[in-house]
Amino acid sequence: MKLLEVRGLKASVGGVSILKGVDLEIDRGEVHAIMGLNGSGKSTLSKVLAGHPAYTVTGGEVLFEGKNLFELEPEERARAGLFLAFQYPVEVPGVSNSAFLRLAYNTVQASRGGEELDPLEFDDLVREKIKVVEMDPAFLERSVNEGFSGGEKKRNEILQMALLEPKVAILDETDSGLDIDALRIVANGVNSLKSADNAIVMVTHYQRLLNYIVPDYVHVMDSGRIVKTGDKGLALELEERGYEWVRAAA
Amino acid sequence: MKDAACLTRLLGNPAKEDAFSPLREEAEARAKALALPGARHESWRLTDLAYLYGQDFEPAAPGVAPGIEGIRGTWRIVFVDGRYSKEHSVLPESGEVSPLGLEDPALHDYFGRGMKDEVFAQLNLRNFEDCAFVRVKNDVKQPIHVLFVSTKRDAPAAYYSRMLVLLEDNANATLIEEYRGEGHYFCNAVTEVMLKKHANLRHVRVQREGNDAVHVGNTEVNLEQGSHYDSTSVSLGGRLSRHSLHLAHHGERVDARLDGLTLTDARQIADVHTRVDHLAPNCRTVQRQKCIADGASAAVFSGNIVVHEGASGTDTKQESRNLLLSGRAKIDAQPQLEILNDDVSCRHGATVGQLDPEELFYLKSRGLDEAAARKLLIYAFAAEIVDRIPVRELVESLKQRSLS
Numbered sequence: 001m002k003l004l005e006v007r008g009l010k011a012s013v014g015g016v017s018i019l020k021g022v023d024l025e026i027d028r029g030e031v032h033a034i035m036g037l038n039g040s041g042k043s044t045l046s047k048v049l050a051g052h053p054a055y056t057v058t059g060g061e062v063l064f065e066g067k068n069l070f071e072l073e074p075e076e077r078a079r080a081g082l083f084l085a086f087q088y089p090v091e092v093p094g095v096s097n098s099a100f101l102r103l104a105y106n107t108v109q110a111s112r113g114g115e116e117l118d119p120l121e122f123d124d125l126v127r128e129k130i131k132v133v134e135m136d137p138a139f140l141e142r143s144v145n146e147g148f149s150g151g152e153k154k155r156n157e158i159l160q161m162a163l164l165e166p167k168v169a170i171l172d173e174t175d176s177g178l179d180i181d182a183l184r185i186v187a188n189g190v191n192s193l194k195s196a197d198n199a200i201v202m203v204t205h206y207q208r209l210l211n212y213i214v215p216d217y218v219h220v221m222d223s224g225r226i227v228k229t230g231d232k233g234l235a236l237e238l239e240e241r242g243y244e245w246v247r248a249a250a
Numbered sequence: 251m252k253d254a255a256c257l258t259r260l261l262g263n264p265a266k267e268d269a270f271s272p273l274r275e276e277a278e279a280r281a282k283a284l285a286l287p288g289a290r291h292e293s294w295r296l297t298d299l300a301y302l303y304g305q306d307f308e309p310a311a312p313g314v315a316p317g318i319e320g321i322r323g324t325w326r327i328v329f330v331d332g333r334y335s336k337e338h339s340v341l342p343e344s345g346e347v348s349p350l351g352l353e354d355p356a357l358h359d360y361f362g363r364g365m366k367d368e369v370f371a372q373l374n375l376r377n378f379e380d381c382a383f384v385r386v387k388n389d390v391k392q393p394i395h396v397l398f399v400s401t402k403r404d405a406p407a408a409y410y411s412r413m414l415v416l417l418e419d420n421a422n423a424t425l426i427e428e429y430r431g432e433g434h435y436f437c438n439a440v441t442e443v444m445l446k447k448h449a450n451l452r453h454v455r456v457q458r459e460g461n462d463a464v465h466v467g468n469t470e471v472n473l474e475q476g477s478h479y480d481s482t483s484v485s486l487g488g489r490l491s492r493h494s495l496h497l498a499h500h501g502e503r504v505d506a507r508l509d510g511l512t513l514t515d516a517r518q519i520a521d522v523h524t525r526v527d528h529l530a531p532n533c534r535t536v537q538r539q540k541c542i543a544d545g546a547s548a549a550v551f552s553g554n555i556v557v558h559e560g561a562s563g564t565d566t567k568q569e570s571r572n573l574l575l576s577g578r579a580k581i582d583a584q585p586q587l588e589i590l591n592d593d594v595s596c597r598h599g600a601t602v603g604q605l606d607p608e609e610l611f612y613l614k615s616r617g618l619d620e621a622a623a624r625k626l627l628i629y630a631f632a633a634e635i636v637d638r639i640p641v642r643e644l645v646e647s648l649k650q651r652s653l654s
Contacts, residue, residue, distance in 0.1 A: 050615050052611055053611060073614070073620075074611060074615050075614040075617050075618055075623075077615075079617050084615055089612070090608050090612035092612070094629070094630030094631060095626055095629075100613075103626070104613075104617050104618065107617040107619075108617040111617070164617070
């Protein structure tokens, strides 16, 4: 059984059809990159998989470890091991980052029959995990993402990934808004979390992230479908030749 | 005329005979002339008083309070049904905080001077039993907790709480004013605050009356040169409540901060009216009011800042942020500015919103269910006000309450 199987997925937002039949298979230990121009539907795909309420699934199916993903609420998907690193992480003023991280961690742990941690125990854990993204512990005491720079927000997303230990992590434009140092740190973090049991899906516009997190498969999306799949060489070719030739070929 | 009948009833008992008798007599005449607010009274337009007028309140006879839970590390002055309770109070032996000040001539210099147009304040003056007098001459390190408790009884009862707070030049204090109770009752509260030159008061007001209570409070704060008044007022309780807060900046370089939080649910009506008069130059007021309304409740906020002629260099900021949690709830927010002077910096704004669906989705995508995510966001909205309260134990108990 594959980890994630997407079959003929169609989805719309506000009555406008965006996904027009996406097919994709992802297995344990794999790294996938989904590339495409703005408006090709790649961000919509990640939001639909995570269960964003603004999108309506109009056709097809998605199986997560053989089970119908769309029967699960967003929080149930998260507990089952699906993780979305947001393109624009949401600021939550008034909620301390450490309290939020612990609440998320304990909720997910409880659902998996794991051990919940009190604030002191959790502090030890989060200070260990925070090293993965080289984040200043001072950010734990601030409100969730409030006033964080683009790079700090993305690091905070990967910190959440490190804590929640997902089976499938979808990174939606995680490279956007990052300078080269921040990009390297975030990529190193993701690489250190990669294992034979989980899968990483990078949704990205540019090839540069793929220099740091090397994909096994590269998919090109256009007009709501995956129109081409290849290995990492395809990403380099896109970088060089643009997207037009894939379109023409498809 | 339900309001007229209600007034007659509230004036039905003979006035107490004591040192305040002449004032009580005057107050009765004023209350009659003012009359209780009817539907056409502008300042009460948004607040339906039918719940008050529909009940026959008897004057509260002395009751016996159950065990009272205070706050650790504070001096405590407790009033039960408007009467001082020595038994429940905890006071320093040094006498730096005294509960009653009838014998203190300083009390009479400031007592009952203002609020002449407030009918409820005049009713209070006519009917109050005891007045708390908190006079601070230097610094009081421990917070002073003044607790007004109403006891449960069979018939609806009216009681009057009253307090005068006087901080002398350069004095410092933290004051927690709190209202609690059970059953059907009407608490009519008056608080007078006088800050002399460069005095500094951290004033926390917590209204957590019982679910069936009516609470009408009037607070008047007079501020002399260089004084600093920092207040947090939280309204949680009561079926019907109103708090009118009036500040007057009499001297230069007064610095005032007003934080307010109103939480309503079910069929609660909660009204907060504030007015700040800038009468002297170079004073500052920063006001931040938040309302959270759920169920079929109604919250009202009217905040008026008046910059008078001659009050040059005034700096004010007023913010009203509101969260509507149900389609049946209602919030009226009216921040207002009157500027009778140039050379001032005044900003204000109001927003009314619901919980942000993007924030909810973000929290759910991290494993929190709908209820937990909503709770966290509501809590976060309230925390901005509550977290500034300088007494940890009180912050925690308010968080418990607002999250339940």
